[in-house]
Amino acid sequence: MPERRTILVTDDSSANRDLLCGQLSNLGFWTEAANNGEEAVRVARRLKPDLILLDVEMPVMNGHEACKRLKADPATAEIPVLMMTGFDPRPERAKMVEAGGDDLIVKPVPMRDLQVRVRALLRLKELRxxxxxxxxxxxxxxxxxxxxxxxxxxxxxxxxxxxxxxxxxxxxxxxxxxxxxxxxxxxxxxxxxxxxxxxxxxxxxxxxxxxxxxxxxxxxxxxxxxxxxxxxxxxxxxxxxxxxxxxxxxxxxxxxxxxxxxxxxxxxxxxxxxxxxxxxxxxxxxxxxxxxxxxxxxxxxxxxxxxxxxxxxxxxxxxxxxxxxxxxx
Known part of the structure; x- marks a missing residue:
């Protein structure tokens, strides 16, 4: 059997974290959760997940700053980052690019969209x-x-x-x-x-x-x-x-x-x-x-x-x- 992939889900809303982790588990992935950007950076360095889902608006450290730190660290730079926002995606996409993110998705995230984006970014990791x-x-x-x-x-x-x-x-x-x-x-x-x-x-x-x-x-x-x-x-x-x-x-x-x-x-x-x-x-x-x-x-x-x-x-x-x-x- 192929090895199950691990995805780090980062969102300050426990309801959103639980929903996303449940959806990803149903798709066959292992999940780990973090509730802000600072915790996500720390967990990513320890866990080395295959993919990171990162909300934009969070306390302590927002998603943009967390993404910049992840991409600046050789230990985590190659991990694809899928950023999430509940706002207008057009200005957010430019901010995502500047932070070094790999893709952006709008919340609430439909199951089909989540599946397509996640699998595409996992292919990206293999391609890299x-x-x-x-x-x-x-x-x-x-x-x-x-x-x-x-x-x-x-x-x-x-x-x-x-x-x-x-x-x-x-x-x-x-x-x-x-x-x-x-x-x-x-x-x-x-x-x-x-x-x-x-x-x-x-x-x-x-x-x-x-x-x-x-x-x-x-x-x-x-x-x-x-x-x-x-x-x-x-x-x-x-x-x-x-x-x-x-x-x-x-x-x-x-x-x-x-x-x-x-x-x-x-x-x-x-x-x-x-x-x-x-x-x-x-x-x-x-x-x-x-x-x-x-x-x-x-x-x-x-x-x-x-x-x-x-x-x-x-x-x-x-x-x-x-x-x-x-x-x-």
Missing amino acids: RDLRSTQESLRELVKKEDPTESKAPFDDRVAMTAQALARLIGLDAEDQEVAFHAGLLHDIGQIGLPEELLNKQGTYTPQEFAQIQKHTILGAEIAGPFRPATVLAPAIRHHHERWDGTGYPDKLQGPAIPMMARIVSVADAFHAMITDRPYRPKHTVARTLEILAAGSGTQWDPRLVAALATSSLPQRIAGVVEGDEAKIA
Whole structure:
């Protein structure tokens, strides 16, 4: 028999705690209860539950502060958090994202909604574990192929921005996790290219550019055998496609380009433009957004460009690049 999962239910109302614990027990889960955020943090560190249900409004410590502490602690950071509110979910969702929560549900919680959300977040925990394992395996492969790590194919900044962009357009927690790892690994195919080609300053010859383009295909092939890298391979292969169909390697157009590839493309372009290059100084955030707007509908997905431009995400990203410790969320 599969091991029963443990869920920590946190609510200051004993009636709500009892109701939720009863519903979850009927679904086959073990439950533990806490009546405020401070107790939830303490119990989570001891119990290491598979999932935490966390009410927003509680005495002593509210759900937002508890979630921030849980996500800041390596011992509990990977545990999915489902936040609960009895208020309008629209402003609460933004607060949930800022706190690092994985999903939000409105009370009173219907049994069917509870079942769907809980099982989705438990799958998210498994996906995170598998993706971390894939990432570690690929890092080991890169070390063998490039012992000096001079090619640096892993990009944490693009990863965080891709995840934040996925969250911004309303993708679920699983897709946000995939977006993070797609951003992290999108250039892994570079380990198969000559170092002198990657470091060349100036314009590529047509033959050199054709060789550079192969990194997308090679990257997808490198990641492909690792489970669950198959969900990442389309983003790795297609992150240089263009909305108008003139990109590479397969000249996909518009919605035919996988969503994760479109997200990585925008995140990668944004970081490339706000970063100093040997051939030019970095652009300002304002100038970068102008360039993205000019390429909206030709190079990049218009929906993603509009979502990025109308949010505070670009300024938060730029703050991190400049050394600010603010979290990209």
